[in-house]
Amino acid sequence: TKDGKKKIPLIVRLGQYEDETSAYADWHIPEAHPLEAWSDARAFDGTVSIIQPLIAPLFDSRSVHEFMAELIGQPKPGYDILIGQYRANYKPTGALAFEKWFQTVLHDGVVPNTALPAVAVTPQAGLAGRLPAPAATSGLEIAFRLDPTIWDGRYANNSWLQEIPKPITTLVWDNAAMISPATAQKVNLLSAGNKLDITKTDATEFGQTSGKRVIELTFQGQKLQMPVWILPGQPDDVITVHLGFGRTRAGVVGNNQGFNTYLLRSSDSMNYGTGLTVQTTNNEYQLSHTQAHHLLRAEYGEQENRDIYRAATLQDFIEKKGMIGPVHGEVAEHGKEGEETHSAEGSGGEHGEGHGGGHPSMGSGIQGATDSEAYGQGIAGQITDEVPADPYRKQWYYADKSLSNKTNEPSLYAEFSGRGFNQWAMNVDLNTCTGCNACVIACQAENNIPTVGKDEVGRGREMHWIRIDHYYAGMDVVNPESYFMPMMCQHCEKAPCEPVCPVAATIHDHQGLNQMVYNRCIGTRYCSNNCPYKVRRFNFLKWVAGKGGPTTLNYDLPVLKMLANPDVTIRGRGVMEKCTYCVQRINSARIEAKKEDRGIRDGEVVTACQQACPTRTITFGDINDANSVVSQLRREPHDYQVLAELNARPRTTYLARLRNPNTEIVALLGPAGGAEVASGSTPKAQG
Incomplete structure (x- = not known):
């Protein structure tokens, strides 16, 4: 504090930033970032690991070790301080010379045989009873x-x-x-x-x-x-x-x-x-x-009975033999209760597509809705033959490795054939997604996605290629069930964005990727209007030059030019962009495979979002390989396409959420927040 500062004649602060603490100091000394300094650390089990710098200090800063060496009058570079410590305290075993041993340590990243002995811990009985009781209060x-x-x-x-x-x-x-x-x-x-x-x-x-x-x-x-x-x-x-x-x-x-x-x-x-x-x-x-952004005709409060997020209990999954979601052309077993409410409140006839006074939420149609849940939603609990069946649900490839759906469904578009090429696809497991946003940040770092500032986000202009949609289920606002759903470009085989572009700036390649040609894009935004998943992002301003305000990144600054990924184009004003399935990583893997005269192995291409996900929610691979992990996941009975009735045939599919609630707890307290979601239902409300 200011009063405490008066009692100290000299205050010197070593820190990475000149922040609020530095304001009280007489001198501020710049500290090197951990990625700029040599050091070491111990893991949770005591194993010693070496911290190696990735880059030389940008601003002539000093590490803690170098600063302390300066104070005692023995200035040395950080590497010399570190290696001197290990030379004095660690003796290599066997006939290894110290230099060779230390190079092995640097290569492996850890010092062998340095884990601390395990300690057995016995919890004290009755410890909880000795904790102080919380103070009673009515406030x-x-x-x-x-x-x-x-x-x-x-x-x-x-x-x-x-x-x-x-x-x-x-x-x-x-x-x-x-x-x-x-x-x-x-x-x-x-x-x-x-x-x-x-x-x-x-x-x-x-x-x-x-x-x-x-x-x-x-x-x-x-x-x-x-x-x-x-x-x-x-x-x-x-x-x-x-x-x-x-x-x-x-x-x-x-x-x-x-x-x-x-x-x-x-x-x-x-x-x-x-x-x-x-x-x-x-x-x-x-x-x-951002939750209310990119809604479809939200101003009318329309509900299209679209089964966007699918969830069911394990019991329903077993009883219905893996069928989660609408059975097209049949009356949904759990939806009959909603029929009267639909006729009273909705206006969609008997097709369950009423436009009553619903809420501006995305994917709110509930097949298994009760009377109270169906209020204003126009839910009849049935989907007629007017909604086309999903011809692409059960089989994604065939013995001849063609991707033809082999159905007699009428179509104005030629069938996509991926014969002879890798066909890339993604699977997202809704059972494991926690909404942590690690995939969003990883995608942003990998693909040079700019920030736009608070005001522009308020206008719906955020640029993230992945968004995490949040849904609530049920009517219990005290303890609702919460769901997260990553949504990115689906790379549809019959992509609605492609035919509307007047300059062919978005096209399909032979690997099934929906590609963006930035040099062709003239910014009509027709593609974004025609995308049912609302995953395209438009550069209204030159965000990469800091045009969103002082809080946004300016890649024209020399220090920030090093931030950009050189394998990904930096986009300018008036250009549309979206998820590319990390095509730069696909190309890198293809080059390595070509040099070794082999095909791309399953798991060799890892997208940025997949790499960062802590729960392995995202899987990426080649669906022309019947043994690939992504192909196996697509054969799961609870795998589904979002908005499959549009027949866009997205390459990204989802594994429906399966819950296994404790029946005794449910019987005692009732379903938490409508947690007993009916088979094939979509959580109703958004966050």
């Missing part, structure tokens, strides 16, 4: 949480992380006070005309009313005003705030973004505290979030 509780993107604020100056949509809320560039619908009613956050019955209204209603009202939080004498976000699933009487925002010296990207919730935090309430009071205000604050 609200505040919970402090690290932000899922910028953590405790250390990454606030990273525009990639600021612009990545947060799980559940899809907020960008901001934080908000998370509050449950019931608590929102209790503190009079919902206006008189917006008093929603939380026992009958689904999560979408609350999501669409969030993000404008500002409340004043008072905790332990400290006050803070910030916007509120009504969040289904949030515990009642608890308001959650994320740390890390509101910084003043983070840098041009992180300065003054969001609200500094550290002002409410104290040493005796580090993670949570009771006694919070909330006061509504007449102020408004605009939050930017």
